[in-house]
Amino acid sequence: MTKYIFITGGVVSSLGKGIVTSSLASLLKLSKFNLRIRKLDPYLNIDPGTMNPAQHGEVFVTDDGAETDMDLGHYERFTGIISKKSDNITTGKVYSEVLRKERKGDYLGSTVQVIPHVTNEIKKFIKKDLKNEDFVICEIGGTVGDIESLPFLEALRQLRNELGKEKSLFIHITLVPFISSANEFKTKPTQHSVKELLGLGIQPDLLICRTEKKFSKDSKKKISLFCNLSLDSVLMLENAQTIYEVPLKLHNEGLLRKLNSHFALKIKKTNLDFWNKFYQKFVCLEKEINVAIVGKYTNLSESYKSLNEALFHSGIFNNTRVKISWIDSRRIKDFNKTQKTLENFQGILVPGGFGKEGSSGKINAIKFAKTFKIPFLGICFGMQLAIIESLRNLKGYEKSSSTEFGKTDFPVISMMHEWEKGKKIHKQDLDNLGGSMRLGSYKSILKKNTLVFKIYKKTKIFERHRHRYEVNYNYLKPIVNSGITLSGMSPNKKLVEIIERTNHPWFIGVQFHPELKSTPFKPHPIFNSFISAMLKFKSKS
Ligand code: GLN
Numbered sequence: 001m002t003k004y005i006f007i008t009g010g011v012v013s014s015l016g017k018g019i020v021t022s023s024l025a026s027l028l029k030l031s032k033f034n035l036r037i038r039k040l041d042p043y044l045n046i047d048p049g050t051m052n053p054a055q056h057g058e059v060f061v062t063d064d065g066a067e068t069d070m071d072l073g074h075y076e077r078f079t080g081i082i083s084k085k086s087d088n089i090t091t092g093k094v095y096s097e098v099l100r101k102e103r104k105g106d107y108l109g110s111t112v113q114v115i116p117h118v119t120n121e122i123k124k125f126i127k128k129d130l131k132n133e134d135f136v137i138c139e140i141g142g143t144v145g146d147i148e149s150l151p152f153l154e155a156l157r158q159l160r161n162e163l164g165k166e167k168s169l170f171i172h173i174t175l176v177p178f179i180s181s182a183n184e185f186k187t188k189p190t191q192h193s194v195k196e197l198l199g200l201g202i203q204p205d206l207l208i209c210r211t212e213k214k215f216s217k218d219s220k221k222k223i224s225l226f227c228n229l230s231l232d233s234v235l236m237l238e239n240a241q242t243i244y245e246v247p248l249k250l251h252n253e254g255l256l257r258k259l260n261s262h263f264a265l266k267i268k269k270t271n272l273d274f275w276n277k278f279y280q281k282f283v284c285l286e287k288e289i290n291v292a293i294v295g296k297y298t299n300l301s302e303s304y305k306s307l308n309e310a311l312f313h314s315g316i317f318n319n320t321r322v323k324i325s326w327i328d329s330r331r332i333k334d335f336n337k338t339q340k341t342l343e344n345f346q347g348i349l350v351p352g353g354f355g356k357e358g359s360s361g362k363i364n365a366i367k368f369a370k371t372f373k374i375p376f377l378g379i380c381f382g383m384q385l386a387i388i389e390s391l392r393n394l395k396g397y398e399k400s401s402s403t404e405f406g407k408t409d410f411p412v413i414s415m416m417h418e419w420e421k422g423k424k425i426h427k428q429d430l431d432n433l434g435g436s437m438r439l440g441s442y443k444s445i446l447k448k449n450t451l452v453f454k455i456y457k458k459t460k461i462f463e464r465h466r467h468r469y470e471v472n473y474n475y476l477k478p479i480v481n482s483g484i485t486l487s488g489m490s491p492n493k494k495l496v497e498i499i500e501r502t503n504h505p506w507f508i509g510v511q512f513h514p515e516l517k518s519t520p521f522k523p524h525p526i527f528n529s530f531i532s533a534m535l536k537f538k539s540k541s
Pocket of ligand 1: 351352353354355379380381382404466467468469470
């Protein structure tokens with residue numbers, strides 16, 4: 001029988017609910033349970049696809065082509081369980097389904113209301129598309145007390161009533177701040193937050209209290225007394241050195257012991273060897289490299305969460321601390337400034353991006369990496385710009401551009417319908433920005449005797465995509481003439497998936513996002529190789 005764990009957050013946002021959810025999932029997975037991990041997001045967008053990553057963080061793309069909340073990326077990285085479209089729901093999705101049914105007349109004349117129609121839809125989603133999983137873990141976005149999350153919390157309250165305590169568990173994550181002037185930890189915000197939940201009819205079964213440093217047993221006792229909880233139901237989670245230490249910390253605090261007793265499970269031993277070793281490697285890293293990521297959303301490393309993590313995973317794999325500098329490409333509009341900005345890096349990475357703004361700085365960074373033989377990785381937009389850069393140096397192609405930047409006589413990067421005239425192409429909806437991209441997992445065929453074939457050691461690969469534009473098939477010849485090898489293509493040989501420079505030690509561009517599939521368990525081969533190329537470059541210079 002499937003059991004449900006609901007995770008809410010209180011007091012403030014950014015408590016690391018996603019990391020706690022992922023860590024809990026990891027501990028259950030390592031205890032040999034089957035699970036699904038879901039995120040309920042109270043905002044009105046249908047999905048985060050159209051949201052600005054500088055505001056909301058990265059858009060995580062699943063194999064089955066959904067644009068989802070970046071927490072789903074954490075879930076995958078901590079557990080290796082592949083997320084699906086059905087694992088992320090938003091208020092927008094719930095309401096559009098309710099309204100669709102209303103228009104169809106499905107409600108047979110009744111007044112359509114938040115309770116029960118919206119809450120029923122939420123409950124349906126939570127139970128949808130399951131295959132006898134032992135656990136479904138649901139994280140609720142936002143903070144308890146937000147207006148938007150009320151229907152979600154109400155749906156969970158109802159679910160608890162339907163499932164009973166034996167089949168459901170509420171975990172509430174709060175903050176226990178340390179006030180230095182009083183030299184004291186303060187439990188009041190936690191008490192208030194639990195009260196807020198109680199007011200909605202939910203008594204949490206377990207509290208996870210985030211804190212900067214360990215607090216005393218007295219604080220625990222106080223929380224337990226005021227929040228109706230036994231002492232062992234109040235767990236403390238102090239700041240960690242890396243997010244991948246959190247499963248170990250929660251295990252030490254007795255999280256599994258608590259689940260064992262609540263659900264009458266029979267977990268005997270959970271093998272934590274992997275996390276222990278990973279953590280040990282992390283604290284003993286011997287080497288160091290500096291990589292420049294040249295992009296536009298540089299104000300928040302959250303915008304490129306998976307990329308950050310992928311470099312970290314491959315760093316650990318290579319026994320190397322990877323120091324990332326986020327360079328705003330608008331700073332290097334002028335090629336003369338490139339040297340000064342980029343000379344101290346062993347690798348340059350141009351990640352995915354959108355729009356003309358900042359693109360000339362990115363092209364300059366690519367040119368710099370090409371000219372000085374610095375290891376270079378271009379991801380998605382980064383690959384498209386690497387092609388434009390290359391062609392602009394070929395006689396007669398100086399005006400090469402992307403139709404993403406406006407009308408051009410040399411549309412080297414463009415939408416497929418623009419160059420495959422008259423044929424029916426995979427859906428690209430030009431009026432609606434939401435969901436109009438090539439999204440999800442696609443197959444590529446790699447050419448033998450290329451750098452990427454050496455890296456992947458196979459010819460068929462699957463990687464995740466998220467882009468509207470493609471390399472224009474009509475320009476493949478000049479692209480090759482400009483010094484580029486087309487080392488990975490779509491199975492029909494029409495779409496360029498991977499490029500590399502012939503005359504360069506490590507220069508790769510990929511149309512997909514390899515960072516979305518990297519995990520600590522399986523660091524991605526492209527990043528592993530990129531970092532080892534940077535180490536080689538460092539030892540030579
Ligand atoms: N803007 C480009 C496109 O839509 C690249 C997108 C990306 O880098 N994810 O094709």
